[in-house]
Amino acid sequence: MRIAFLNPQGNFDKNDLYWTEHPDFGGQLVYVKEVAIAMGKLGYKVDIITRQIIDDEWKGFESTFDYYEGAQNVRIIRIPFGGKKFLNKELLWEHLNEYVDNIIDFYKKEGEMPDFITTHYGDGGIAGAIMYEKTGIPYSFTGHSLGAQKMDKLNVNEKNIEELDKKYNFSKRIMAERISMANSAVNFVSTLQERMEQYGHRAYKNAVDISDDNKFRVVPPGANTEIFSIDSQNEEDPVIIEKIKNVFKRDLDADRQNLPAIIAASRLDPKKNHIGLVKAYAQSHELQERANLIITLRGIDNPFVDYSSAKGDEKKILDEIMDIINKNNLKGKVSMFSLNSQKQLAACYRELSRRKSVFSLTALYEPFGLAPIEAMACGLPVAVTQNGGPSEVLKEGNEKFGVLVDASNPKSIAEGLIEVFNNYDYYQRQGLYRVKSKYTWNSTAKGYIKAIKEKLDNKQDYKKLEIHQYFLNPVKENVISLDWLKKIYLDGDN
Secondary structure (H helix, E strand, C coil): CEEEEECCCCCCCCCCCCCCCCCCCCHHHHHHHHHHHHHHHCCCEEEEEEECCCCCCCCCCCCCEECCCCCCCEEEEEECCCCCCCCCHHHCHHHHHHHHHHHHHHHHHHCCCCCEEEEEHHHHHHHHHHHHHHHCCCEEEECCCCHHHHHHHCCCCCCCHHHHHHHHCHHHHHHHHHHHHHHCCEEEECCHHHHHHHCCCHHHCCCCCCCCHHHEEECCCCECCCCCCCCCCCCCHHHHHHHHHHHHHHHECHHHCCCCEEEECCCCCHHHCHHHHHHHHHHCHHHHHHCEEEEEECCCCCCCCCCCCCCHHHHHHHHHHHHHHHHCCCCECEEEEECCCHHHHHHHHHHHHHCCCEEEECCCCECCCHHHHHHHHCCCCEEEECCECHHHHCEECCEECCEEECCCCHHHHHHHHHHHHHCHHHHHHHHHHHHHHHCEHHHHHHHHHHHHHHHHHCCCCCCCCCCCHHHHCCCCCCCCCHHHHHHHHHCCCC
């Protein structure tokens, strides 16, 4: 069986270029790569179909084919569409029909079409729907995060909806997501909460029935336990151990360099709420006595000296962090430095685990929360946001595998971290057990394959496709209207 993954945004390559350096190179790329490789190891032929980019500012995506080392059954296929230059995902919508036509041409030349398609994010989803209409190949939809939730986070209202729609193309995204989830053979979600809350949002009313178990499968992502493991090491471990020693000497007071740490390792993004964590640390003298605060960055190795390369939200966040540090006399208690790969991050987690440290993610909302799972796999117990997927990952019945905190409340964050430090060995054991028993990419791949086989073995009459003409013939005169978005999002009228 050959399975195609449609992921037109961002890009894939054997070196994971630009990951975390741009919003399009985020978590869904990790997800697609790891599920695809795990499927390949199970014996299935897998194609990750993305965009060919020939751009001096985004080198590395020029060739048609690429491969991951040791993943013989997985191909990266780069399809030309939308010109040669890199385009942000918000600009891809009008080119997706070209993407699909070129995918079909590619497979016709090879002489074999895929048996099933998995689609990712709204742009991949609508591409899968268009391809289904043209070829009859069924597809699954994995939204990763849906547009309506981003609109909620941005506080979209009657006054700003037009401006934000121009910037983020929400009208196209919401329409694409509605078509994707309505016509998919199955929708994959990471948690039951994602199914009920995200797909149950008023913006998707009448597109999909969230009570229909036939339309949904809860298949959580996992950690790459070949990289993220408390037991194994890679070539970066000695490098990172030495780096941590040096940056601690650089940033921390002499009598604090052997203390445990609280580590935040997500990208600098307002929704990740680094500010909430820094405020919690600043307000808790007990935390300051027990641990240092560590914030990892990408491409900025010593922000105490210079972070002029930071742009937009990154700069604003660093400005505010520095202000809190200065106002609360935290200099000598906080270290910030750059990590540039998953292997370096895993090595950092292992070293900090040896120092009895704690991982923290205080996002205002986290759809799933893969980062805490990766940290737990390396032996770091966790205190993370209760908003979103982590509430299912870290608690089952009366059993706890980490501590959940109210990310909007610095006092709750501080109390959660203190609870982990006070019960360190317990939460470390619980975290390791949770990952090994439930959250591996092998488990994720098996969940996908089981659902895919069910759909291929039991042909169904799926809902008749009603793809908006914009996605078939994108012209300026034929756009999805702002009035439609207002009705669907502001009024819930659909």
